Amino acid sequence: MEWEIRVLGPVQLRGAGHVDALGSAKERLLLAALAYNVGRPVSLDTLVHRLWDDAPPGRPGASLHAYVARIRRRLRLIGAGERLVQQAHTYTLELDADRVDCHRFQSLTAQARSLSDGGNDTEALRLLAEAEELWRGEPLAGLPGQWAEHIRGLLTERRLPTQLIRTAAELRNGHFADLVPDLTALLAERPTDELVAGRLMTASYGLGAPGGRTARLRLRTAPSA
Structure with a gap:
């Protein structure tokens, strides 16, 4: 992809x-x-709230327009052209959603799920690996504010279905050695998740490792949600 917008990690323009x-x-x-709302108009009031929560500066519109001008210039420099369009009290980032890594991640996951459901685990795993490579760290890393914190949580939660699709496909194909460390780490993050614990047990038994018992113990002793 010749240029893209990245939010799955520090926010960046690449091109x-x-x-x-x-x-x-x-x-x-x-x-x-x-x-995040690519292709859809976002009102000035919404943008002001996302940038400053409930404490905007004295002239938030002027500050917002200045930031818009800088982003437009940066988009032109990476070869994206005129993508940031202003209309009545709104701004729209007009581009293919796949140019934004979080939306491309969702698209790849949906395609992989369909392929996996249809029995094509090989191609599903290839797409899931491509999706995982889009993650460079914590989403919107280092950005302050209520909106950024909320979106960080949403995007992090959306990663779990991708991990579950991948682990199911890997289990069906007997890739136990690759799965045990990944599932162990995932269970540490989600100690009450019975699905993750069950998959760790399956992978551990398949590998002949003691992780299955560890998963059972962790799930049994975890505090109830």
Whole structure:
């Protein structure tokens, strides 16, 4: 892909042979706020709230327009052209959703799920590996504010179905050695998740490792949700 917007990690623009981390946290937050709703108009009031919560500066519109101008210039520099469109009290980032890593992640996961359900685990696993490579760390890393924190949580939760599709396909194909460390780490994050614990037990038994008993014990002793 010749250029893209990244939010699955630090917010960045990638294109023209380099990565642009943008000039300020507010620029990154604005780009993320528009990219999350790519192709749809976002009102000025919504953008002001996403950038400043309930404590905007004295002239939030002027500050917002200045950040928009900077992002437009950066988009042109990576070869994206004129993608940020202003209409009556709204801004729209007009581009293919697959140019934004979080939306591409969702698309790849949906395709992989369909393939896996149809019995094509090989192609499903290839797409899932491509989806996982999009993650570079915590979503919207380092960005402050209520909206950023909320979206961080949503995007992190959306990663779980991808991991579950992959582990199911890997189990069906007997890839136990690859799964045990991944499922052990996932169970540490979700100690009461019976599905994850069950898959760790299956992978551990298949490998002949003691992790199945560990998973049972962890699930048994975990506090109830």
